[in-house]
Amino acid sequence: MTLHLYDSASRELRPLDPVVPGRVGIYHCGLTVQGPPHIGHIRKELVFDVLRRWLERSGLEVTIIANVTDIDDKILAKGRERGESWFAVAYENERALHAAYEVLGCRPPTYEPRATGHVPEMIEMIEALIERGHAYPATDGSGDVYFDVRSWPDYGELSNQRIDDMQAAPDAPADGKRDPRDFALWKGRKDDEPESASWPTPWGRGRPGWHLECSAMAAKYLGTEFDIHGGGLDLRFPHHENELAQSRAAGQAFARVWMHNAMLNLGNSKMSKSVGNTLTVAEVVKRVPAIALRYYLIAAHYRSIIEFSEQSLAEAATAFERIEGFCLRAAELVGAGEPGDVPADFAAAMDDDLSVPAALAVLQATIGEGNRLVADGASVALADTLASARAMLDVLGLDPLTWATQGESSATADALGQLVDALVAARAEAKAAKDWNRADELRDQLTAAGIELEDTPSGTRWNLKGGH
């Protein structure tokens, strides 16, 4: 079976049929870097990270392009408000995004083109659209250039809407547009905007319209026809609809499959800055191990809304501890080994539109089997089970044994290890002397410091609770 994905354009499950056999080109809309990423933003990154890992494990060569929108109204406004340059704001938040990728174990995209670095490509595209009669410079002298939605009969095909049914934007009539739904390909520079935020074009100085950058950059890095275009469901209209119209109107085939992930809600509405219900990745990772946050955000199907709650986050962290506990215990018995093959059921689940919940059920069954084997000590069967579990965890980016062992320096870790080992040894002596009060006192002391003890037939294991 090959991977089937739900295509939001045709609204059906479709088999992946790469433009170039053996290779997959994916474009997903990155962030407008106007603030640090919140956990809703990062959900999208995780979806595509898992997709990428699964495709690679299936033997495909994957190219992922994720744009960085480093200029827009909000970035300019924030710069003004803070008395900083717009590009300082954009870059600061781009670095925060990369930090979030890293801490959650997302492998970086193949490339992350910035909008401001692709003005020539955009100009070429606008020229092509004007020549073909699908775009026109604003009649009011603003320097804007608009896409003419009435000139493109398929406009609305992605979101299944007809132009006449759409609510007109409230500010539309004034802008020198032929139709209120026409959207900006290019925005003329306004007097109060910094000179550095504009680029020369045949239509005067200005800056990119949001939608155009993705069309231009996708074509540059993936070609005029590519496999998968993705992003959050909130981008389907107008952003993706407009991208599709532009690119097709310019004569390109564009994306074969459109993939949209559902939102992460907090308090019954989408997490977003304008609602004010955001939790940044940096904040949440202070409360719960990053790997547990990753588990939480991945565990639900990507097309299901996640209603965020502290309780469900905490439960996810507990659930993941069982998985982690098995890997650590098994690795102590038989060595970490290498990830092996993924069970057929797991593969079938992943091939079915990335059904991570079903895939996790397979993983949980493997963990249960593994824990039974652990009780009997080292065995070939245990080594095989661990290899299988690790293969599945690797696809999900959740393998505790390869998860970045960042954190404390080894000197700190050594010092901690010696101290804990000494206390564990003291407890063992107390136990041997049947001095249960002393033994429990030592255990309580360690627990209070965040060290968990686990007595096994072969001695006492310990680990730092939430130690990632």
Place this chain on the structure above:
RNA sequence: GGUGGGUUGGCCGAGAGGCGAGGCAACGGACUGCAAAUCCGUUUACACGGGUUCAAAUCCCGUACCCACCUCCA
């Protein structure tokens, strides 16, 4: 007004006509000096009202509520 999606047990979360996904929590048991961890077992479901069918959480009709988009948004 238009376009999509949703409502499942104490909680999270799959499934899309017939065998009770899975996890968390709870309870009982095994193990333990006692715990923890682990294993075994048990308990609680398909928003509401109709209909189709031998059989409906799943299909159809209606109702209620929720989310997203039509304006910047992952």
